[in-house]
Amino acid sequence: MDLWLVGTSSHGILTIWRDFDSVGGFREFEILDQFNTVLLEESFSILYHTTKTQKTWGFRSDSLIMSKLMPLPEDIPFFLAPFLPTSSSSLTPKRPFTTLTYAQSLDSRIAASPGQRTSISHLETKTMTHYLRSKHDGILIGSGTVLADDPGLNCRYTENGESHGIRPIILDPSIKWDYKGSKLEQLVQKGEGLPPWIITREVGSDELSEAALERQEYLKKHGGKFLHVISQKDGTLKWSDVLNKLSEEGIRSVMIEGGAKIINDLLANSEELVDSVIITIGPVFLGSQGVQVSPSSEVRMKDVAWWSGIQDSVVCGRLS
């Protein structure tokens, strides 16, 4: 068992610490993650146990803590408006309106190391991300991200008390990710998220592992859906095919959040598939071990606009 100490600072920042010794005493701590939260009282501490096999940190489902958002800065909707889908732009028959959006460090890293969920955005820009989610039909990530982050992928931004259901879409050609026991499943069970769609290669069931078939069955039984796309010779899926499939399924706008492989591919070979790019930049250097966003060749943005907030800056643009 790993032992966890969870505490809050006076700024409403929830910090998760791990005790290296795992026998109590909390002699040495390592900050694992920080979340902006206003849900918790200022001074408290709880011990939390989790098994070593559970790769990500977590809370039991009955005490799942989601960070509460802060009020959206008043100028954000105006700033983002030119880069958001509109009712007329979202009905391109071949593909949805596509927004590429992620948070990066000053040295262009999106995680501190491969497979590590890393908080870069301030609560203010996290709130902006949920506002963005409220403007899209779907949110797409790769298998690397879902395995590393165990994300929620829901929309916690509400407008006039109305919540928005965004469809989580995971590009996972070999069905490596297990919905069972995930944070996403917990949110769906609580009525706070939609069951995910998984984009896979079109293969016969004899080509899938036993474990993959089980995961497929479980998700189908629990409201999820599998979208099959014919792969190229090298086994990868063409982005135009992926987006086309989403359009056929009624997704009129999608925000693609990452991870690095997906972002780098889309930046380098956008084939006019990306409508807007919205990048949050946090004032941190994550270092050379970090997961890097750097496309294989030069990419310039046009129609660029910048916004700066309490801690982060946001750059929006289109790909030239």
Ligand SMILES: NC(=O)C1=CN([C@@H]2O[C@H](COP(=O)(O)OP(=O)(O)OC[C@H]3O[C@@H](n4cnc5c(N)ncnc54)[C@H](O)[C@@H]3O)[C@@H](O)[C@H]2O)C=CC1
């Ligand atoms: N700071 C941020 O905003 C974000 C950070 N991240 C971080 O990024 C890291 C994960 O990045 P990566 O390892 O690069 O994983 P990834 O999320 O880009 O997934 C890569 C996987 O997606 C599938 N895939 C991608 N393109 C494909 C294609 N064209 N055809 C078929 N399959 C395809 C493959 O299974 C591939 O192995 C994590 O550490 C995560 O925390 C992820 C999203 C946002």
Ligand SMILES: Nc1nc(O)c(N)c(N[C@@H]2O[C@H](COP(=O)(O)O)[C@@H](O)[C@H]2O)n1
């Ligand atoms: N906007 C933003 N800021 C960060 O600092 C991040 N690490 C990410 N990561 C992305 O958000 C997903 C997690 O979403 P939930 O809060 O769990 O719904 C994660 O999977 C990345 O795609 N984004």
